[in-house]
Amino acid sequence: MSDTRLADPGQFVVVPRRKIGTKILALVFITMLILLVRAFWLGDIAWSYVGENLFSKAVMAGVVNTIIMTFCAMALGILLGVLAAVMRMSDNPVLRSVSVGYIWLFRGTPALLQLLLWFNLALIFPTIGIPGLFSLRTVDVMTPFVAAFLGLGIQQGAYTAEVVRAGILSIDKGQTEAALSIGMTKLRSTLKIVLPQAMRVIVPPIGNETIGMVKLTSLASVIQYSEVLRSVEDIYYVNSRVIELLIVAAMWYMAVVTVLSIAQMYIERYFSKGWGASGRNETAPAPQTTVEEAV
């Protein structure tokens, strides 16, 4: 038999591809970026106002209010979302209908409109309370905070419900059956077995929605809730430095979103327990697929 080897292995030298296209592309974008930065630098922006206001008391108060509102509205949204999702998947037709109705109603109208409705609730119901027990003037109850909290939280719940439902649907029915077979009630199996696993699927979109909520809170500026956009508006109404103060607000939004993105990464890692994506299971090679293959 003839020798079919072309050469000794050590004889070849691999010449890397030159990637000229990539280099040109990088050059074009860097140039554009420099031009953009230069344009802003030379533009009519008084950067000293940005620096002055970035950590001013009013702006900081706005940032804190934005964070508080994001946290509260998301908490209410997740609570309502899980509740609506579990109701939607229950055997009870009444609970199912209530859930479907809730999602339909609050997903069907814009968040801004809902905020305005809550804030102006006094126009429909001048007083609220339980007849004979207590009664309050609606304008006293429906502060900007309460209106924003209810408006944002309740509409968020309608979206979260669908996210949670998708998460629950992603879990094999066998998990519920196994839980039932060791004597759990349906509710307990949903809460203890299905939901914790569904979290793996639910957390990334919820993180996305939380980041959306940070920015959605800016709508509350319309109803006098003094979150960060509202506080910079209040400043530029006085000194007319509109762009400078909008840049301040933008910087804060980006800072908050960055922190949340990092937090989301850690939360995802926590909920992927047992799935080989983290910690002690790092060495286990894709466990779920090995099970599938064994079938």
Added chain:
Amino acid sequence: MDALIVAHGLQKYFGTFHVLQDIDFSIRKGEVVCIIGPSGSGKSTFLRCINQLESIEGGYVSVDGEIAGYRRDGNHLYPLSDREVARQRQSVGMVFQRFHLFPHRTVLENIIEGPVGVQRRPKQQCAEEARALLKRVGLAHKADAYPGELSGGQQQRVAIARALAMKPKAMLFDEPTSALDPELVGEVLGVMKELAATGTTMIVVTHELGFCREVADRVVFMDAGRIIETGTPAEILENPTNPRVKSFISAVL
């Protein structure tokens, strides 16, 4: 006769499809019954009816004298609450074809979830019992592993331990080895043989005729939603009289 599980005139439909037709069945305490038959004959569905994972449309199932899913008052049956059904399910352990361990819990947590979370027994004691069960199924060293780190055979043995931890009156096995690689089937059957030898009441839906021959007290043959023949392993497996049974056995062997 002290029958532990009884099915009488059991009827089950999936839509208009009559899955189980007039099933009469009983098993005594300590007996091992294997249910064999072609796919789609209703074997698994029957097992799931015993554990109330499926609704039934006629007849009844009873476990240790209690009618499954109902409270009896004379000739009236009142449907039980979710909580009561859950209590009834505790008296029968179930092992699934695809194991269905809880992937987010360690092996030990999987086993004590029922005793601690449902039966409200002290955690310390349950953990000790769980370790003893793990030893019994040959997995004492895997207590802190996650199910995803185990082979199919190991997962199924944990699933058996999980069911046993509830101290059920009977164990139901739904094709426990059908999802396993051939070389892992033996270890699971080994555990089941040990259970049978120590007097566990077992109903096993299986295609492992060798296991039936060796372990079963009785073999039940199902086809198209009916029980066609019942007898000792020798009667059913060696000298089947029914032509349907005969052709099935010869095709499988």
